[in-house]
Amino acid sequence: MSDIAELADRLDRARTGRAPIVQLTAGTEVDLESAYLVQREGIALRVGRGERVVGVKLGFTSKAKAEQMGVSDVILGVMTAQTQTEDGGEIDRSRFIHPRVEPEIALLLGADLDPAAPADEQLAAVAQVAPALEIIDSRYRDFRFSLADVVADNTSAAGFVVGEWRDLATVLSDLDLADLEVTLEIDGEVAETGSTGDILGDPLRAVAAVARLASQHGVPAPAGSIILAGAATAAAPLPDRAGAQVVATVAGLGSVSCTIG
Ligand code: OOG
Numbered sequence: 001m002s003d004i005a006e007l008a009d010r011l012d013r014a015r016t017g018r019a020p021i022v023q024l025t026a027g028t029e030v031d032l033e034s035a036y037l038v039q040r041e042g043i044a045l046r047v048g049r050g051e052r053v054v055g056v057k058l059g060f061t062s063k064a065k066a067e068q069m070g071v072s073d074v075i076l077g078v079m080t081a082q083t084q085t086e087d088g089g090e091i092d093r094s095r096f097i098h099p100r101v102e103p104e105i106a107l108l109l110g111a112d113l114d115p116a117a118p119a120d121e122q123l124a125a126v127a128q129v130a131p132a133l134e135i136i137d138s139r140y141r142d143f144r145f146s147l148a149d150v151v152a153d154n155t156s157a158a159g160f161v162v163g164e165w166r167d168l169a170t171v172l173s174d175l176d177l178a179d180l181e182v183t184l185e186i187d188g189e190v191a192e193t194g195s196t197g198d199i200l201g202d203p204l205r206a207v208a209a210v211a212r213l214a215s216q217h218g219v220p221a222p223a224g225s226i227i228l229a230g231a232a233t234a235a236a237p238l239p240d241r242a243g244a245q246v247v248a249t250v251a252g253l254g255s256v257s258c259t260i261g
Helices: 002-016 034-049 065-069 117-123 147-152 168-174 206-219
Strands: 052-059 075-080 100-109 126-136 157-162 179-184 189-195 226-231 243-251 254-260
Touching: 002 034, 002 100, 034 147, 034 206, 052 206, 065 126, 065 179, 065 206, 065 226, 075 157, 075 206, 100 157, 100 179, 100 206, 117 206, 126 168, 126 226, 126 243, 126 254, 157 226, 157 254, 206 226
Parallel strands: 052 226
Antiparallel strands: 052 075, 100 126, 100 226, 126 157, 179 189, 179 243, 243 254
């Protein structure tokens, strides 16, 4: 087994067995390029077992998040249909190790992303926008990692919920997508607040970041892909009480929720 395959296998076992491991970089030198190769290999393992890739996500797009985790670069991960929960649906918490939840903005691509196109043409590929929740769950002990570790671990991607999609052009005609209040509530109590402006200054900047990282690291982002633009706040622990309610609200865009099962 190559080093890349061995590292991917280690993370895959940690994820499927819900058994956290020590950081890959504690025992091996892993650069960012190799970390993306480990991520690619991990996704290939899952696709080989029948999972279907439906989108990509960015991490560390918010200053609060980057500071919380002590890292400084935007990173790209991949999401599969098997990790999506319908809006208002139940999330099985026993799937995870030490899950956290973040309020996000989701974008839906109506056309393939062309990394060579100018930014305004890339933006034209985005058809719809929705509020979203992302569940992150590090496969590393104590949720601690370097940038290469977290990239190899598919940027902690573990699950997501997308609210009602709206036509982007219609939304932009009466809302400033870079200045909407975002609230994360757990059991009716406000856990985190932020603004869509905390996502790269404007969540639509996620499109160019995805185009760049996707082409650099061989991650496809075809028409129909969902993009999670990144968290608007620091992450909150996913509650472990069955029946607990998690709701993210983006002013003007509406709410998205899930219940802990
Ligand atoms: C990495 C993923 C961060 C975000 O939105 O910043 C992320 C992590 O903190 O485990 O998804």
